[in-house]
Amino acid sequence: MKGGMKMNHSFNKKYYSIILSITRWITKVSVVVLYIAIGFLLVGVGVLTLLPIELFDFDLGVLENINIQSLNAFISLNPDFFSGIVNIKGPVVLVGLVVLLNIALLLFIFIMLKKVIIDVTDDKPFSNKNIMRISKVGYAFVIVAFVFPIFEGLLLNSFINLLSLSNIGFNYMVNFQQLFIGLLIVVLANIFGYASYLQEDHDMTV
Amino acid sequence: MAIIIRLDRVLADRKMPLNELSEKVGVSLANLSNLKTGKVRAIRFSTLEKICEVLDCQPGDILEYEK
Numbered sequence: 001m002k003g004g005m006k007m008n009h010s011f012n013k014k015y016y017s018i019i020l021s022i023t024r025w026i027t028k029v030s031v032v033v034l035y036i037a038i039g040f041l042l043v044g045v046g047v048l049t050l051l052p053i054e055l056f057d058f059d060l061g062v063l064e065n066i067n068i069q070s071l072n073a074f075i076s077l078n079p080d081f082f083s084g085i086v087n088i089k090g091p092v093v094l095v096g097l098v099v100l101l102n103i104a105l106l107l108f109i110f111i112m113l114k115k116v117i118i119d120v121t122d123d124k125p126f127s128n129k130n131i132m133r134i135s136k137v138g139y140a141f142v143i144v145a146f147v148f149p150i151f152e153g154l155l156l157n158s159f160i161n162l163l164s165l166s167n168i169g170f171n172y173m174v175n176f177q178q179l180f181i182g183l184l185i186v187v188l189a190n191i192f193g194y195a196s197y198l199q200e201d202h203d204m205t206v
Numbered sequence: 207m208a209i210i211i212r213l214d215r216v217l218a219d220r221k222m223p224l225n226e227l228s229e230k231v232g233v234s235l236a237n238l239s240n241l242k243t244g245k246v247r248a249i250r251f252s253t254l255e256k257i258c259e260v261l262d263c264q265p266g267d268i269l270e271y272e273k
């Protein structure tokens with residue numbers, strides 16, 4: 001009846017607890033670092049948005065090389081073709097927003113992971129809250145797989161417009177890697193749900 | 207619940223307190239208390255066997271089906 005995890009004999013409990021404590025420490029530190037990073041980024045993006053547009057005038061002639069890297073493409077351009085002064089406020093703010101979104105996702109995942117690990121160390125690995133947290137991470141990945149490419153496309157388009165490149169276009173494509181990771185996590189959460197049911201059944205048996 | 211636990215009745219007949227049964231059967235007092243109040247989902251054959259052995263009764267004396 002008593003709750004708690006029954007360990008298999010082949011299971012190395014000492015090794016498991018070492019991994020748990022290391023992960024717990026890493027997630028703890030990561031959450032703090034990410035909170036600080038997100039704070040700085042928020043302030044930075046805010047300040048960038050408020051700055052006068054003239055400050056963002058940029059001379060393309062000083063560029064030594066131009067590389068545009070996207071999820072599915074890497075474009076290297078000859079800087080000799082580009083000259084003149086362009087305003088880069090839009091792309092810079094957009095870069096800030098994309099980084100902000102990425103860090104927000106990472107922070108969300110780490111917060112969830114931290115809570116899951118706390119429950120696991122408290123011998124409650126199959127708690128309903130844990131299952132909810134794991135599913136949330138999975139669904140976040142699925143949403144991100146569809147949403148992030150939009151921002152990436154916007155970013156790429158802003159650079160394409162900035163450099164007046166008429167022969168380069170961007171096609172929207174779902175990030176299948178993130179989509180499959182998300183779906184896998186959702187499936188794992190469901191497996192955890194079944195494990196939770198088995199645990200409850202075990203706990204309710206005298 | 208269609209299955210009713212009559213452990214309290216058998217214990218009263220044998221004049222045995224629950225903690226004594228707990229010691230003799232080797233099941234915690236909390237678990238036996240849950241069993242007595244019908245708060246459990248299942249009972250292992252091994253537990254039932256030990257209870258019957260200690261209380262010198264049949265499983266039917268402890269478990270009762272009510273329509």
